[in-house]
Amino acid sequence: MAAQHFRVLARDPNTRARLGELHLAHGTVATPVFMPIATQGTVKMLTADDLEALGAQMLLANAYHLHLRPGETLIAQLGGLHRFMGWQRPILTDSGGFQVFSLSTLREVTDEGVRFRSHHDGTDHFLHPETSIRIQEALGSDIAMVFDDVVAYPCPREQAQAAMERSLRWAERCRKAHRRPDQLLFAITHGGVYADLRRWCTERLVAMDFPGYAIGGLSVGEPKEQMFGMVALSTELLPDDKPRYLMGVGTPADIARAVALGVDMFDCVLPTRLGRTGTAFTAQGRLNLRNARYATALEPLDPTCDCVTCRRYSRAYLRHLFKAGEATGPRLLTYHNLHFYLRLMDRLRAAIVAGTVHQIVDEMTRLFPDEPSEREA
Incomplete structure (x- = not known):
């Protein structure tokens, strides 16, 4: 099913970076690509017109949040998520596994699914793989994600293995439940920071022949070198003709480094979250506008x-x-930060053709050293 949806157009001869083309229901x-995060159907502080002007190709929305409010049934009745948001370019929906892990209280995980209490109003919910697929199909996103069991870091090997095995079973259930032909379903690899578990999980998911693969369970507190070790292993094992998505990563340096390892898709809350708090990404590094020295700049x-x-x-x-305390400030900084990220992706795509990705990796590492990534809850 998936091979015709993605095509590698060029490769950087000095790294594993590749330039590609992903064909989806709402565009190529x-x-x-970097996907700005529209968790609840909006990128905070920005409109769809802003995002189009910025050149955003694709957004990420979240099935967990949209299921709880306003509900996938209402969104479907109103014409689907694209019409609801006023956004006619592609959308990827996260399944909600990470949000159940990070936001809900009284979380109980069984092989059947996850019982949790809503962080909005305290109501009880039960989410299983088939429900997650039904929600995402009703939303009508271009790419849906399998429902997965996410564990924190540090995590004992036994717990990481149990969650990985459960995620594999859930991936198979999601694959069988998925029916919407105009929507791609991506798998998510797990295994924590244990290389043998990562390898085992990835090989089994590849055998299931999904149209795309996400590298999951990272950017949850593990050291950067461990994270990139798992990314390097994963991209070696994943099919060359399928898109690879590194979830929740990351900083400009993280993205450049992961592109050099062969990753194709990214999302991260950093440019919007930091923009709302007064921090800008610039060609000179981070800039904190709250610093008094900028009062007359x-x-x-x-x-x-x-x-x-x-x-x-x-x-x-x-x-x-x-x-x-004027809302215009966070709006203008959010706009700038996303412009910085999206232009970085433009530069990386051009660098793949030119064979100079390593130069951007060096530049971003110098400008943004040792910064943590953050994933949207």
């Missing part, structure tokens, strides 16, 4: 940036907006 996506956030924020507003004005 150039990879490597007339230069733009990033003199090398051509986004609306940098073309029109000074650091002093933007700092004033944050100090005054």
Whole structure:
């Protein structure tokens, strides 16, 4: 089913990076791609018009949150998630496994599924693989994810193995339950930071022949070198003709490094979350607008940036907006940060053709050293 949906167009001769093309129901996506996070059907602070102007190719929404509020039935009645959001480009929906793990209380996991209490109103819910697929099919996303059992770090080997084996069983159930022909279903690899478990899980998922594969269970607190060790192993094992998605990662340096290892798809909350708190990504590294030295700074956030924020507003004005509690400040910084991320992806795609991905890896590592990634809950 999946091979015709993804095509590798070029490869960087000096790394494992590849330029690709992912064909989805709502359009063709150039990879490597960064997906801004629209958890509850919106990217915080921005409109669909903003995202189109920024050049966002694809968004990530979350089945857990949309199931709880307003509900997939209502969204389906209103024409599906794309019409509901006013967004006609591709959407990927996360299944909700990570959110059940990170947000819900009284979480009880069995082989059948997960019983949890809503973080909104305390109501009890039971989510199993078939329900997750039904929700995502009703939403009408271009890519759905299998329901998985996510564990924290550090995690004993026995627990990581049990969660991995459960996730494999759930992946098979999701595959059998999935019926929507215009929606791709991606698998998620697990195994924690245990290489043999990762290998075992990945090989079994590859045998199930999904149209795409996510590398899951990372960016949950493990050291960066362990994370990248698991990424390198995973991309060696995953099919060359299927897209590879590293969930919840990451910083500009993380993304560049993972692209060099052969990853095609990314999402992370960092550019929007940090934008809302006054931190900008720039060609000189991170910039914290709340610093008093910017109170009289007339230069733009990033003199090398051509986004609306940098073309029109000074650091002093933007700092004033944050100090005054004006919503325009977080909006303008969110816009700039996503512009930075999306232009980084443009640069990486061009660098694959030019054979210079390693130069961007070095640059991003120098500008953004040892920063943690964050995954949206």
